[in-house]
Amino acid sequence: MRHALILLGVLMAGMGLSVEAGLLGPLGEQVGHLSATLSIFMVGALLLSLALVFAPKRQLGALFKQPRWLLTGGILGPVYVIVLTLATPLVGVGMTMVGILCGQVAASVAIDHFGWLGSEQRKVDGYRIGALAMILAALWLM
């Protein structure tokens, strides 16, 4: 039950992400894609800084006791943006999204299956293959 609620929450967060993309695209056309992306990261960083100041318990110190590679998540976001801005004018939005989504889904299943990046191992099973097939079919239909 708790699992279902978490999935629902992530589903809604994903819906929000589409709204973000819908806002970001036109904004990027007007002020430049890097500036538009900067607005997301900057406002997000400032909001979360506030949240951190008022959070009931803070463990900022623990952040910097982790191995360095665990701190690289923030580098990957801009990498994604650069790929997106390079590819979209060349192959169009549709193709770009299909490529990104395929890479994303395949990598996420592989990460779980092999337990990469220190994640708990979750083997590929029939249900997961079915889910992948349904996403690909949905992409093709859209």
Place this chain on the structure above:
Amino acid sequence: MLLPLIFILLLVGGAVLAAQSSINGRLGAKAGVIESSWLTFVIGAVLTFLLMFFFEPAQQATLFSVPKWQLTGALFGVVYMLAIVFAVPRVGTAAATVAVISGQLLMSLLIDHFGWLSNAVRPLDASRYIAMALLIGAIGLIYLSHQQRHRRLASQPS
């Protein structure tokens, strides 16, 4: 020659997103959800600022001159990051990714259907309804996969 290269680049871009979810989820489990999300946004802001500062061609409009509602995207970005950092250690990278993608695609169908955010209206037709059903089905299957794994783990005492 260029096209396959771009497609590989795009696959890498997607893989990078999955890796980011995984890394951030792990960091969040060790150092806290808000802390991990905060670090991601701060590093992202620093890097994009440098990139913008040196590489962005000059534009007519700036972030300070566009209507403010266009700058609200970050709110959704923050909610997304918090949700991912919270969810990944609990449900795994693949389940979280499938849920995010389904949410994105469902919402883009709705945005098209109603023409929200000043987009052209593209009403739902039969194939898009089927696409929606498939996305919901995909989430259902990921949930079933979890249930079965749960039963398996419960039945074999460690």
